[in-house]
Amino acid sequence: xxxxxxxxxxxxxxxxxxxxxxxxxxxxxxxxxxxxxxxxxxxxxxxxxxxxxxxxxxxxxxxxxxxxxxxxxxxxxxxxxxxxxxxxxxxxxxxxxxxxxxxxxxxxxxxxxxx
Amino acid sequence: xxxxxxxxxxxxxxxxxxxxxxxxxxxxxxxxxxxxxxxxxxxxxxxxxxxxxxxxxxxxxxxxxxxxxxxxxxxxxxxxxxxxxxxxxxxxxxxxxxxxxxxxxxxxxx
Numbered sequence: 576x577x578x579x580x581x582x583x584x585x586x587x588x589x590x591x592x593x594x595x596x597x598x599x600x601x602x603x604x605x606x607x608x609x610x611x612x613x614x615x616x617x618x619x620x621x622x623x624x625x626x627x628x629x630x631x632x633x634x635x636x637x638x639x640x641x642x643x644x645x646x647x648x649x650x651x652x653x654x655x656x657x658x659x660x661x662x663x664x665x666x667x668x669x670x671x672x673x674x675x676x677x678x679x680x681x682x683x684x685x686x687x688x689x690x
Numbered sequence: 691x692x693x694x695x696x697x698x699x700x701x702x703x704x705x706x707x708x709x710x711x712x713x714x715x716x717x718x719x720x721x722x723x724x725x726x727x728x729x730x731x732x733x734x735x736x737x738x739x740x741x742x743x744x745x746x747x748x749x750x751x752x753x754x755x756x757x758x759x760x761x762x763x764x765x766x767x768x769x770x771x772x773x774x775x776x777x778x779x780x781x782x783x784x785x786x787x788x789x790x791x792x793x794x795x796x797x798x799x800x
Contacts, residue, residue, distance in 0.1 A: 619790040665733055681733040
């Protein structure tokens with residue numbers, strides 16, 4: 576069966592510090608991968624998606640970036656965090672194909688607080 | 691107009707009650723529809739997909755009305771464990787993104 580891992584589970588970072596969140600998927604090949612953010616009182620916002628190694632599409636311009644160095648690894652990064660980057664970051668995967676039509680499965684998330 | 695709109699609630703219902711949530715979406719070309727459940731401070735989990743013909747899974751029934759662009763979720767015989775936020779989800783124009791509603795909060799009380 577497929578499982579998705581995210582770490583760390585919680586993170587407190589000062590403004591201006593760098594960020595690296597990692598997500599890995601097991602039990603499947605060539606998944607579509609996604610990064611979402613859920614800010615307090617708001618819905619999930621898609622940040623990035625990837626349909627293959629090195630292929631990243633950005634949905635919202637911001638100071639975040641994503642990379643996919645391996646088939647089942649997805650990384651979310653920032654060089655300098657802003658207060659507004661606080662939120663619940665969720666990684667998700669879906670089977671290869673037109674990702675938006677397939678069910679997406681979420682990892683346990685990373686709760687980021689920027690102070 | 692927002693892509694997906696839901697009544698945020700909260701819906702407070704007693705155990706055993708029947709409760710229904712509605713959701714409207716703006717993109718008439720949408721093809722995929724889902725209900726997810728999200729417990730407090732946890733990740734969303736798929737509750738059920740919503741098919742054109744409607745579908746049922748135990749106490750849960752989902753309906754799709756394409757003409758009016760709304761989706762419904764009916765929960766019968768509510769349990770305390772049904773307390774959660776229910777997210778209405780619709781695929782977007784891009785074909786990859788899913789648009790999530792902000793969710794409807796349900797609290798089932800003894």
